[in-house]
Amino acid sequence: MNFKKKVLSVSLSSLMTLSAVTAVALPVGAVGNGPSAGNGQVTTSNLHTYESLVSYLETQDAKQERLALEVIGETVNGRDIYLAKYMSNPKNPTILFLTQQHGNEQLTTEGALEFIKHLGTNKTKGILENVNILIIPMLNADGAMGDVNFPLDDYLAKGDRHLTRANANGIDLNREHDKKTDSMQVEVKALHENVFAKYDIDYMIDIHHQGTLSETDGELVSGSILYPTNANVKPEVLEASKKLGAVVYNSIESTGWGHIGRYDGGSGENIGRNGAAVRYDIATLLFEMRGMSDHNIESVALGQKSNGYLVKQTVTTLDAAVRAIADDSIETADASFWDTLPTQYNRPGIESDE
Ligand SMILES: [Zn+2]
Numbered sequence: 001m002n003f004k005k006k007v008l009s010v011s012l013s014s015l016m017t018l019s020a021v022t023a024v025a026l027p028v029g030a031v032g033n034g035p036s037a038g039n040g041q042v043t044t045s046n047l048h049t050y051e052s053l054v055s056y057l058e059t060q061d062a063k064q065e066r067l068a069l070e071v072i073g074e075t076v077n078g079r080d081i082y083l084a085k086y087m088s089n090p091k092n093p094t095i096l097f098l099t100q101q102h103g104n105e106q107l108t109t110e111g112a113l114e115f116i117k118h119l120g121t122n123k124t125k126g127i128l129e130n131v132n133i134l135i136i137p138m139l140n141a142d143g144a145m146g147d148v149n150f151p152l153d154d155y156l157a158k159g160d161r162h163l164t165r166a167n168a169n170g171i172d173l174n175r176e177h178d179k180k181t182d183s184m185q186v187e188v189k190a191l192h193e194n195v196f197a198k199y200d201i202d203y204m205i206d207i208h209h210q211g212t213l214s215e216t217d218g219e220l221v222s223g224s225i226l227y228p229t230n231a232n233v234k235p236e237v238l239e240a241s242k243k244l245g246a247v248v249y250n251s252i253e254s255t256g257w258g259h260i261g262r263y264d265g266g267s268g269e270n271i272g273r274n275g276a277a278v279r280y281d282i283a284t285l286l287f288e289m290r291g292m293s294d295h296n297i298e299s300v301a302l303g304q305k306s307n308g309y310l311v312k313q314t315v316t317t318l319d320a321a322v323r324a325i326a327d328d329s330i331e332t333a334d335a336s337f338w339d340t341l342p343t344q345y346n347r348p349g350i351e352s353d354e
Pocket of ligand 1: 102105208
């Protein structure tokens with residue numbers, strides 16, 4: 001991996017300001033105490049639709065000088081796929097945040113949108129001058145809107161909208177990453193050709209949701225993480241991935257409500273976490289947050305009571321990652337926690353995702 005050199009010029013005050021902005025992002029009490037069993041009704045009415053997401057991005061684009069929007073391609077059913085870009089300097093290191101490869105995992109997208117709003121405040125200038133940020137919120141927009149070519153009769157969410165893991169063709173987009181681009185589903189093809197191959201990306205966090213009943217040490221986790229585990233990942237890419245994991249782990253565990261386990265994931269190159277690392281030498285981290293936005297299995301879908309801390313968990317993750325990259329502290333992050341991080345245990349009936 002060729003990590004880009006850059007001049008360290010971020011000020012401490014600007015770092016502190018971003019942290020302070022993040023801390024007031026949600027109403028008092030919204031974060032709660034973290035995971036607990038029983039989370040209320042599964043509803044999707046409080047989530048952005050694809051249309052309201054586009055409107056939100058356009059509003060932020062009009063307000064934010066540093067933000068640029070790019071359409072990287074179309075979904076199977078013709079929805080434009082958006083990339084939000086903060087590209088201040090080509091010499092800066094670049095991080096990509098990817099959400100909703102699986103359409104039924106949306107609180108990560110809600111967090112990413114919240115984060116975009118934060119980046120629009122003038123107080124984050126010291127960050128944006130030292131790191132380039134790419135955000136794809138909702139890669140699988142057809143699945144997110146339940147606009148798919150298969151029946152959804154057994155899905156749980158109340159109301160007229162369902163969200164599905166697969167894209168409109170019923171394909172799992174996170175099993176496409178080892179293919180030739182012409183053989184990929186169009187959403188993944190757009191990601192590879194117009195983002196992975198086009199931008200010089202150093203880091204990626206691929207953000208998902210898992211089931212609701214995973215635990216370590218007898219305690220439900222708020223999420224689980226994993227670095228690329230394919231044997232063809234270069235050692236320096238693996239090391240950088242583990243350091244990215246350390247930054248995220250420390251930021252979440254220090255909140256008091258966050259509890260992170262190690263994800264028990266596969267090593268195949270078809271999975272984004274592995275494929276992006278092998279094909280493009282991108283240091284990657286999978287972050288599986290608790291609970292899906294809709295599902296046909298009751299123990300997997302998450303009710304709305306947990307929305308607050310999971311959105312907050314996403315914002316905290318993105319905030320910590322960009323700050324550590326902007327000030328180069330990621331280079332000295334201690335990755336040794338991986339050696340003792342317990343692998344999460346899934347209680348019966350849980351789908352593990354990725
Ligand atoms: Zn997923």
